[in-house]
Amino acid sequence: MAAVHPAIGRVVLDERDIARALTRISHEILERNRGASDLVLLGIPTRGVPLAERLAARIREVEGEPIPYGSLDITPYRDDLRLRPARALEHTEIPVEGVEGKVVVLVDDVLFSGRTIRAALDALNDLGRPTAIQLAVLVDRGHRELPIRADFVGKNLPTSVIEHVRLALMEVDGRDEVVIADRTRETEQ
């Protein structure tokens, strides 16, 4: 995992911005679904997982009841597996309630080409038949390559394709921030 150097790039969301965005998204999810009764939150590794956990905690505060959340690894479903050396798998943890007949909210950090979400839809398809699937992302940076959109967005960030958007989260990176940097050597998918 590449460490984000705080000095490189422009901070567009700080810790408090991220906290506010997540609080708003959790309310929007509840509003759209009229409560939390059939909700399941599934984060996409790596950083979607702690985001799903934080959203679940906020929804619990508002509704007073815990809601199921977990993680969904999309690696085996990627469309670019053959373009790179084999990748290590991430952890998938589906709550015991399952996804059958539930409203699944997929949670990811940055929405870019949409290919990750396409893979996530395929992965969910093999796990059961949810009543509905919705998508929550912290940052939507545009440049979609597939007909996919988010239902809940923390912040729309118009970017250039050559820029790099990086989210750092306390659970993974030791701090909360979103940084825009010139693309250096790494490429996003």
Add this chain to the structure above:
Amino acid sequence: MDRHLLSAADLSRDDAALVLDTAEEMRSVADRPIKKLPTLRGRTVVNLFFEDSTRTRISFEVAAKRLSADTINFTAKGSSLSKGESLKDTALTLQAIGADAVVVRHHDSGAPHRLAHAGWIDGSVVNAGDGTHEHPTQALLDAFTMRRHLGDLKGRRIVIVGDVLHSRVARSNALLLSTLGADVSLVGPPTLLPVGVESWPVEVGYDLDQALAKCDAVMMLRVQKERMNASYFPSAREYARRYGLDARRMALLPEHAVVLHPGPMNRGMEITADVADAARSLIVEQVTNGVAIRMAVLYLLLSGTPLPSPDTDLEGSR
């Protein structure tokens, strides 16, 4: 990881950990309503078995199918192999039909190595047991099974008992387990220990009772009568008395210790029926885990781009 899996010695500690961690995720696929991943769609895996096998062949076949690969089973009986076709001509046939991976079991030690390096085929070669040499995926599934019960294997004492001489399982396990940091000891009659065992990363002993008292896992090996061309021990009864695992010996094991056997078992010879069916015996679980391990191996060898040269490391780009 290399493009092929021929020997447990090819795996570095990181490679081995990657296979075991990947298998952990693959194992959960079996609990899903649709037990399949689309990952190897359009790839062809050939199971080339020159020697009889139940577990390993079925396990590789299920593993390849759960990853959506096409599988072709090729056994010596019922193919041109029984007419005396050479390994080379068989390999050229597999190359011509476009095999992406060849899982090979052969009665001669070194046959998978020859297949991988002779330039006959472009695909990955997985050794599914060659002669008395190696059986790396068995060692991986044994390590995986022990890790699930004992946690990290570093510093764990593992005793491998019996016919080490004819056992490819023992050699692969000794290599892999020492890579993973476990303390391995071999116990068996001196006639059934291979020449050169001093150079293995293991301790050697002859007293089973003593070894059992302080071990974390005991692995019983099958006495391979079909490979024996001389009398290595006086009688089956004497073998069972000195090196067989029975209820009395199992009671010597520490509370947490587990029992493994790669199968097929000679019940009453190296292991008694009541021990084989006891709660701490993991023999059936080994088979379940075998599928997960083989899924992990096929996934790691086949899912990415074929590497340009075997020296290129996997960690380079992300």
